[in-house]
Amino acid sequence: MDNETSLRNERKRGSGVKVVYDILRDEILHLELPPGSPIDEVQLSERFGMSRTPIREALVRLAGEGLIDTLPNRSTMVSQIDFLNMHSYFDALVLMYRVTTQLAAKYHRPEDLEIVRARQAEFAAAVEAQDALAMISTNAELHLAIAEAGRNPYFTGLFSRLLNEGRRILRLYYQSYNDRLPRRFVEEHDEMIAAIAARDTELAERLARLHAEQIVAQVQKLLVRGDRLDVKL
Amino acid sequence: MDNETSLRNERKRGSGVKVVYDILRDEILHLELPPGSPIDEVQLSERFGMSRTPIREALVRLAGEGLIDTLPNRSTMVSQIDFLNMHSYFDALVLMYRVTTQLAAKYHRPEDLEIVRARQAEFAAAVEAQDALAMISTNAELHLAIAEAGRNPYFTGLFSRLLNEGRRILRLYYQSYNDRLPRRFVEEHDEMIAAIAARDTELAERLARLHAEQIVAQVQKLLVRGDRLDVKL
DNA sequence: TGTATTCAATTTGTCGACAAGAAATATGCA
DNA sequence: TGCATATTTCTTGTCGACAAATTGAATACA
Structure with missing residues (x-):
């Protein structure tokens, strides 16, 4: 029936x-556990078949x-998204x-770029496939790969x-685009990666800033427009 | 004999x-537990009188x-200070x-400044008293108070x-000054606080940068000079 | 003597149980 | 009926014990 408890005995x-x-963590990030969901230890211990x-x-x-x-001695729940702050x-x-893009331009090594380009390819594929979920995660992983090329933990x-x-x-964000527009981001990413490869720290920083501010502006527009949380509560 | 286990029964x-x-945490930060010290769970449970x-x-x-x-299934120890990175x-x-100083200049409220000035007074007192330990902690708390005035968690x-x-x-750093020089930092702090109070974000940022870079340069000088870790191992 | 294997000792990860707090429910009193 | 208090229920924090993993010592073998 449920294959999580079946791991009970084969667990390392x-x-x-x-x-x-x-x-x-995945369930929280994917909103399968929406903000505010109560977390019950006993329930989880039964679900995962462990103490x-x-x-x-x-x-x-x-x-x-x-x-x-x-909350001490009381319930614990998935943290809320603070729209006020x-x-x-x-x-x-x-x-x-x-800063991570700038440092990537400064400190990256050849092998880093391979990883970055691989992530970018995955992102492009996700955009091509119009897979919003995959876009979110591959985009995050691309930028994280860039950050890691900057080598500042x-x-x-x-x-x-x-x-x-x-x-x-961002899940709200990508959904709102109806899986259309992000193709431009593929190009923006390409420019950023080129600037990194050329070790042009200033350009890399500027492109990253524009990229980020554009995303932020777009999300903010969505937020004030009011199409917030289409999340089951 | 030891007053930590005596709390056994009065503990909330x-x-x-x-x-x-x-x-x-305190013992680690104060280097009473130097980097690399082994952490033994059983020993700690005896020391604190709990399971x-x-x-x-x-x-x-x-x-x-x-x-x-x-290290999974193996020992745990106080993390090393990574002098390479x-x-x-x-x-x-x-x-x-x-960034925190800049944001403080932008977003602080009157009551924040009271706290900041109180911290600065404590730092000045520590400098006056030539108390290196107090300088370290009050300096950290001052800058943290400034950061909190900037309201970005x-x-x-x-x-x-x-x-x-x-x-x-920084403990190494302050020790090296022989508790002499930091009086200048009191003045630098005053300037920063004034810029914050005047809501001059650019000046606040510039002063913070100079302040920080000066500290860093000094510490780096110490590091290459080789008077590292006077820490018992 | 040096190397590989086995065994004992130590330490960590997990378990089931119990007790303290807090929330929910029931009871007593006006 | 309305409110305060007592009781029950449920969840969390802590405990002592056991078992797996690892380390180091001891033994066997070449």
Whole structure:
């Protein structure tokens, strides 16, 4: 019936937390667990066929990344998307776009570019296939690959968190385009990658800024237009 | 004999993890637990007079902040200071100095300035008292207060982590000054605060940048000069 | 003597159970 | 009936114990 508990006996020692963490994280980012969803430890322990201890450890990690909120001695739930302080998010996102792209132009090595180009190809394929879900994740992974070419773990760490946290928002964004427009982003990405390859840090930064600000402006337009959360609550 | 286990019975439910987390965090940041120190769960559970479960939860949190490294099924230890990739750290630190100060000038409210000035007074007192330890923590708290006036939790989050992670490095730094020079920083702080109060974002950013770059340059000079880690191993 | 294998000891990951808090429900009183 | 208090239920935080993984020592073998 459910193939998660069937793993009960074939599970490697120590893999339990990671499995729970990864699955819950995915479900939160994909809005299968919408913001505000209650998280029940007992229920999860039954679902995954393990005791509450590893479940709890996974939850602590998720809380550390801000994906869930825990009220002491009381319930824990998927963290809300804070639409009031959205500008904080956009500020941080734009800055990380800029700085990671700039550093990528400065510090990348040849092998980094291969990875980046592979991610870009995946993104282009997703756009071609009009697969919004795939666009979201491949876009995030492309920019994360660029960030990693910049070799600053502090920036990639924050950027990764922002991109993840943003998936829940960006999902709205991409849906709104009706899977049409993003083709332009493929070209913008190509320009950025070219600037990185040419080690033109200024151009790379400028393109990243424009790219990011355009995305932000578009999302903001959507938000004020009011077509928010088409999420089941 | 030891007053940590004596808390065994007077402990409030749920406070266990926080106590352990706070104490270990302090001991790591103050280098009482130097980088590379082994962390033994059983030993800690005896020391704090509680079971391994809350200890473990505290360790997971510390690992999430990068203060300890955990090898699966093997030992866990206080994370090393990576002197090779130090420039990544400095890049991130300088950028966060700049952006948080700039945002503080933009978004601060009157009550924020009171807190900032109080922190600055504490820093000045620490400098006056030639108390290097107090200088480190009050300096970090001043800049964190400034960051919080900027009201961007993503930046303050990263900045806080950088300042914390940096305490271990900055400790070397402040010691090297023989508790003499930092008086200038009191003045620099005053200038920054004035620029923030005047809502001069450009000036605030410029001063923050100079302030940060000066600190970084000084630390780097120390590092290449070779007077590294006077830390017992 | 040096290398490979087996065994013991230590440490970590997981478990099931219990107890404390908080929320929900029921009871008592005006 | 309306409100305050007591009780029950449910969830979370903590505990002690066990089992798997790993390390280091001890043994066997060449």
